[in-house]
Amino acid sequence: MGNFERQDFEIKELVRRRNKTKYFMKKSKASCSMDDVHGFIYGGMSARFWMMRKHINLLSKEDLINLPLYSWECITILTKYRTIDLLIKNQSDMFDLLYFLISKLKTIDGNAGSAKELVRSRV
Numbered sequence: 001m002g003n004f005e006r007q008d009f010e011i012k013e014l015v016r017r018r019n020k021t022k023y024f025m026k027k028s029k030a031s032c033s034m035d036d037v038h039g040f041i042y043g044g045m046s047a048r049f050w051m052m053r054k055h056i057n058l059l060s061k062e063d064l065i066n067l068p069l070y071s072w073e074c075i076t077i078l079t080k081y082r083t084i085d086l087l088i089k090n091q092s093d094m095f096d097l098l099y100f101l102i103s104k105l106k107t108i109d110g111n112a113g114s115a116k117e118l119v120r121s122r123v
Contacts, residue, residue, distance in 0.1 A: 032079050039078040039111045040101050044071035048085045077101070 044053060049071070056067065069087050075097065077084040088094045105112040 030084065032081075032084075034104055036079040036081065037077060037101075037105065037112065038080065039105070039107070041076040041078070041110060042074075042098060044069075044074040046074075046076035046083065046085060048083075049074045049076070 044050065049069075052069070056064075059067075069089075072091075073087050073089050073094065075086050075088065075094070077086065088097065101107070106115045107113070108115040108118065
């Protein structure tokens with residue numbers, strides 16, 4: 001088996017294992033009620049991700065190939081008591097979360113309730 005065939009086999013095996021992964025719901029210690037959420041920031045703009053940007057700017061071109069995260073994989077959920085920084089690498093999962101947050105918070109700019117006037121005027 002050549003190098004290319006071996007890599008192709010390894011990728012197919014990883015995909016096969018990933019598709020067999022079972023997910024389950026479990027309440028974590030970091031769970032919060034949607035009533036506590038008052039907004040979100042999509043992208044690497046919150047303080048934690050912004051500090052990571054400074055580190056990334058200092059990397060060499062060779063190190064940039066293997067970045068640990070990209071801005072479009074970052075989201076910060078703002079609650080009454082804290083901020084929750086998440087890194088979601090699966091684009092479909094990120095879109096699902098964004099859609100959920102937008103609809104639950106009735107927002108157009110990431111702040112809860114900012115779309116209420118628009119929703120009322122359409123009815």
